[in-house]
Amino acid sequence: QVQLVESGGGSVQAGGSLRLSCAASGYTASRGCMGWFRQAPGKEREGVATIGSGGITSYADSVKGRFTISRDNAKNTLYLQMNSLKPEDTAMYYCAADATYACYPRFSNFRYWGQGTQVTVSS
Numbered sequence: 001q002v003q004l005v006e007s008g009g010g011s012v013q014a015g016g017s018l019r020l021s022c023a024a025s026g027y028t029a030s031r032g033c034m035g036w037f038r039q040a041p042g043k044e045r046e047g048v049a050t051i052g053s054g055g056i057t058s059y060a061d062s063v064k065g066r067f068t069i070s071r072d073n074a075k076n077t078l079y080l081q082m083n084s085l086k087p088e089d090t091a092m093y094y095c096a097a098d099a100t101y102a103c104y105p106r107f108s109n110f111r112y113w114g115q116g117t118q119v120t121v122s123s
Contacts, residue, residue, distance in 0.1 A: 002026040002112045004095045009117030016085050016121070022078040022095030022114060030073040033103035035110065036080045038091035038119075047105025048093070049080060060105045063089075085121045092116040 004027075008020040020036065035050035049059045049069035057069050068081040078095055096110035 002097065004097055004112055004114035006093065006095050006114045006117040009093060009119045011120040011122065012085055014086055014121055014123050017081070017083045018085065018119060020080040020082065020093055020095075020117060020119075022080075024076045024078065024097060027076075027097050027112060029071050029076045029078060029097070032097065033099035033110075034071065034078045034095070034097045035099070035103070035105060036069060036078075037094045037096055037105075037108060038089075039094070040088075040091040043091075045094075045108065047108060050099070050103050050105050051078070052103040056103070058104050082119070085119075087121045087123045090119060090121050092118050 003025045005023045033052050036048040037045050038048050039045040051057050051069045051071055066084045070079045094116045095114040098111040100109045
């Protein structure tokens with residue numbers, strides 16, 4: 001049984017930083033594509049960043065240059081380093097694993113999803 005458990009969310013002021021973690025069990029993080037998605041109240045879920053099995057990363061335009069996705073294969077954990085946070089980054093952030101056909105943030109074709117961790121950025 002695959003489990004993805006996110007942590008690291010919280011409340012910060014604009015300009016601050018947070019690092020999200022996603023611990024995977026029952027799934028080998030290095031095996032396939034993993035990603036981060038987010039959903040703000042009243043809005044559709046959107047892709048933030050993805051990382052493929054070969055380490056190739058892809059980002060949504062709204063976070064390029066501010067967020068970095070990475071993976072520690074030894075710890076079987078996915079990370080999202082978020083810098084220069086803005087109020088519009090406020091959302092529930094979800095970890096996802098095992099994309100079925102494409103490894104880009106605009107595709108939510110993932111088999112497994114975590115429960116989410118809340119990020120709140122105040123101005």
